[in-house]
Amino acid sequence: MPNYIYWICYLIIINFIAVILTAADKHNAKKHLWRVPENTLLLIAALGGSPAMLLTMYAIRHKTRHKKFMFGIPMIITMQVCFVYYLFFR
Template sequence: MTDLLILYFSVLNLMGLLCMWSDKRRAIRHAWRIPEKTLFLVAIFGGSAGVLAGMYLVRHKTKHMSFVIGIPLIILAQTAAACMIWRCIAS
């Protein structure tokens, strides 16, 4: 079970990073863009660290307050949820 969770979050975080890189590349080329809703959904479903890394590695969406505030808030909420679940399992 643990290996499956590690794989799940690894894939989603890599996907988040690649989505940010791809969207930045498309923005430069004036091509079809990845919707912001999609980027947030990837983050919500577990790829938030990858999206955050992508924001700062490729300098993408760093001037959009919805991302600058929203992605760290998602990470905070996910961390709190994980701690609560861990506490329930450990008791």
């Protein structure tokens, strides 16, 4: 099995986790329950879950007023795209 299959599986899993954590944080915010720490959300984004997290944030309107997320997540995506570009086309 080629190595890139493992990376694809990893990205699918980390993006799924990003969606679940973002939706859970929105749900818990509405119910005044324990929230997912912002640093945890940003870490999951940095580990590869940023595309799904950004789409989920827009879809459920969660964290869209926080500059840390509205500028941070696109910045993370940009850095990830640059990193992948560097790996493949250096």
